Amino acid sequence: MTQAEIKLCSLLLQEHFGEIVEKIGVHLIRTGSQPLRVIAHDTGTSLDQVKKALCVLVQHNLVSYQVHKRGVVEYEAQCSRVLRMLRYPRYIYTTKTLYSDTGELIVEELLLNGKLTMSAVVKKVADRLTETMEDGKTMDYAEVSNTFVRLADTHFVQRCPSVPTTENSDPGPPPPAPTLVINEKDMYLVPKLSLIGKGKRRRSSDEDAAGEPRAKRPKHTTDNKEPIPDDGIYWQANLDRFHQHFRDQAIVSAVANRMDQTSSEIVRTMLRMSEITTSSSAPFTQPLSSNEIFRSLPVGYNISKQVLDQYLTLLADDPLEFVGKSGDSGGGMYVINLHKALASLATATLESVVQERFGSRCARIFRLVLQKKHLEQKQVEDFAMIPAKEAKDMLYKMLSENFISLQEIPKTPDHAPSRTFYLYTVNILSAARMLLHRCYKSIANLIERRQFETKENKRLLEKSQRVEAIIASMQATGAEEAQLQEIEEMITAPERQQLETLKRNVNKLDASEIQVDETIFLLESYIECTMKRL
Amino acid sequence: MELMTHPCFLTGSLNTQAPSTMASRGGGRGRGRGQLTFNMEAVGIGKGDALPPPTLQPSPLFPPLEFRPVPLPSGEEGEYVLALKQELRGAMRQLPYFIRPAVPKRDVERYSDKYQMSGPIDSAIDWNPDWRRLPRELKIRVRKLQKERITILLPKRPPKTSEDKEETIQKLETLEKKEEEVTSEEDEEKEEEEEKEEEEEEEYDEEEHEEETDYIMSYFDNGEDFGGDSDDNMDEAIY
Numbered sequence: 001m002t003q004a005e006i007k008l009c010s011l012l013l014q015e016h017f018g019e020i021v022e023k024i025g026v027h028l029i030r031t032g033s034q035p036l037r038v039i040a041h042d043t044g045t046s047l048d049q050v051k052k053a054l055c056v057l058v059q060h061n062l063v064s065y066q067v068h069k070r071g072v073v074e075y076e077a078q079c080s081r082v083l084r085m086l087r088y089p090r091y092i093y094t095t096k097t098l099y100s101d102t103g104e105l106i107v108e109e110l111l112l113n114g115k116l117t118m119s120a121v122v123k124k125v126a127d128r129l130t131e132t133m134e135d136g137k138t139m140d141y142a143e144v145s146n147t148f149v150r151l152a153d154t155h156f157v158q159r160c161p162s163v164p165t166t167e168n169s170d171p172g173p174p175p176p177a178p179t180l181v182i183n184e185k186d187m188y189l190v191p192k193l194s195l196i197g198k199g200k201r202r203r204s205s206d207e208d209a210a211g212e213p214r215a216k217r218p219k220h221t222t223d224n225k226e227p228i229p230d231d232g233i234y235w236q237a238n239l240d241r242f243h244q245h246f247r248d249q250a251i252v253s254a255v256a257n258r259m260d261q262t263s264s265e266i267v268r269t270m271l272r273m274s275e276i277t278t279s280s281s282a283p284f285t286q287p288l289s290s291n292e293i294f295r296s297l298p299v300g301y302n303i304s305k306q307v308l309d310q311y312l313t314l315l316a317d318d319p320l321e322f323v324g325k326s327g328d329s330g331g332g333m334y335v336i337n338l339h340k341a342l343a344s345l346a347t348a349t350l351e352s353v354v355q356e357r358f359g360s361r362c363a364r365i366f367r368l369v370l371q372k373k374h375l376e377q378k379q380v381e382d383f384a385m386i387p388a389k390e391a392k393d394m395l396y397k398m399l400s401e402n403f404i405s406l407q408e409i410p411k412t413p414d415h416a417p418s419r420t421f422y423l424y425t426v427n428i429l430s431a432a433r434m435l436l437h438r439c440y441k442s443i444a445n446l447i448e449r450r451q452f453e454t455k456e457n458k459r460l461l462e463k464s465q466r467v468e469a470i471i472a473s474m475q476a477t478g479a480e481e482a483q484l485q486e487i488e489e490m491i492t493a494p495e496r497q498q499l500e501t502l503k504r505n506v507n508k509l510d511a512s513e514i515q516v517d518e519t520i521f522l523l524e525s526y527i528e529c530t531m532k533r534l
Numbered sequence: 535m536e537l538m539t540h541p542c543f544l545t546g547s548l549n550t551q552a553p554s555t556m557a558s559r560g561g562g563r564g565r566g567r568g569q570l571t572f573n574m575e576a577v578g579i580g581k582g583d584a585l586p587p588p589t590l591q592p593s594p595l596f597p598p599l600e601f602r603p604v605p606l607p608s609g610e611e612g613e614y615v616l617a618l619k620q621e622l623r624g625a626m627r628q629l630p631y632f633i634r635p636a637v638p639k640r641d642v643e644r645y646s647d648k649y650q651m652s653g654p655i656d657s658a659i660d661w662n663p664d665w666r667r668l669p670r671e672l673k674i675r676v677r678k679l680q681k682e683r684i685t686i687l688l689p690k691r692p693p694k695t696s697e698d699k700e701e702t703i704q705k706l707e708t709l710e711k712k713e714e715e716v717t718s719e720e721d722e723e724k725e726e727e728e729e730k731e732e733e734e735e736e737e738y739d740e741e742e743h744e745e746e747t748d749y750i751m752s753y754f755d756n757g758e759d760f761g762g763d764s765d766d767n768m769d770e771a772i773y
Contacts, residue, residue: 016626018633036671049633051672055663056631058672065669073669089619093611112622112629163666178667232666356604511606511616 024053028077060114289330346526630660
């Protein structure tokens, strides 16, 4: 784990779970797998606090444990999983576009709580949806269950590994920690539940079902009397499937930008057909025949078979090689080259970064070196048609930032410098890694700056919150307009200005974080698929 | 080091025609120190070219940007995701998974501490994880007194007399133990009691809790405590 990653993980954990969890989490990321007592000793926190923190981390799938010999349980943190916390809003928004509000809330609850049973999820979501509905209407559990089943069928949520059911004749003491197993087939199997009920509002007690006299302190309305039917079956959000979806989205939009809407629709259809059949790390999708594609096109599209064939040929001949032709049977067998597509996207990201950072002439040189693979100093000047001095300057700037590297080719075995070729080249993998590292640093800086801005104006923020609370309570009790005006004037105009500026800055910083995370996703996907290939 | 003591090496123009002058300057310590190990022309720096000035300090913390950054994407989607992000951040702070460090004990015990039920202290967890899935060592032991309570509470109608005894023991213990621990015991006891779903017991809890302090916490007195003590002894007639 690089320092930048560790710093980012530390900031994320601290923002979402507090300082104790952050301390334990960062320690585990830094030092690898460790048992409980060693963690407590090394971090200097009390054993109870470490236990609490570990419970939270395991619940959220950020830390896993393993039983070693002699009954020692060791805990290990997954740094990459912690970094996924940046992407939670994107996951939730994607589900909203696919499955509307119900799906959105289901995934949100799963992400916020780490793992939940299906009945718990359905209940929570129904309650939340009921809150937002008009008075008198409630959300039925059945509808939420249906959405849940659909999410499971398309693999967006999956079952967590569960405790194996052992026979009672197991002699000896129980193991210090259960070894969780999951059967591949069962991962998306939804238990047969008959969840009947409606969401409940949290407000007045009149709407509660009669018969339960309200206690002074209202307790949970959990049905503790009945055994929960799906006890022990926990569900979590399947992040890999979301990543696959993002990747598909990126490819489709790239094709749309490069060619036109119709070709992007064709590519989208092909990707949709291979969603479940192709694993997420395959280099290309299963071959699809042109006839199949024609049949699966969305209903609104009235293009003839010939036009479709023309489009497919055009896509296959494109130098970007998103689509490849793998055979002629069935009217032509076509595949989507996923790895090549990711490589193109990563390269495009690099080019765009060079352009925005150094200018379009630098970008020209960069693209030239990318295309020609290895170039000498003189050749660069000639091909790019840029005067020597400027070309030199630009090359060195890019070299110092590690976008371009030098390749030595010796003429003699003694590698004498005067008799060696020095060629400029772009190593995409290492440039992508370097850029990824910079992205992590950027996000860490953005988060720190946002926290700094918020801390600076803490007093003002608290004051405005208090005023809002006062106004809200006064409105509830029916106050006059004049009184509300008075209270609002407690915040002076310059203070209001300051608050506005603060809000704008924080929004900008947040939006930048989201943007950088998109770049991170592309680069990480590219690096991952390249490493698998090597 | 060498580069700094020979400023003429990088500043001004490079003159490879006179290596002897440079070499003799150091008293002949290293021959041809001014010469480079590789051919400068290969990398593109010709003879007599002006080179950039040497850098004598680390690069600035915020280097000036040559080009303005591209504006952020705006629009419905961007704003929705932004609002979602901020909401999530706020929501996660309210969840029980957000562990706040324990409030440091102040120098003097204040009277208001009794009335401030400041969250669970270190050794309690707000939420109920599924203990079957976690290593056993992570389970925080509840206090011994709790264990006794648990065994007594298992039958549906626990004899209230033993709870009376518990009361007196508790009263004694408030003199010994710190009040916060007792508050947490009450909290944990309430959690256990809630699982039983006996409302009478719940209201009884409040009364026990109330009896810990000098004053009744809420002014509501519904009179149930009046007959509560003798509810279990069905032999006696209720007057």
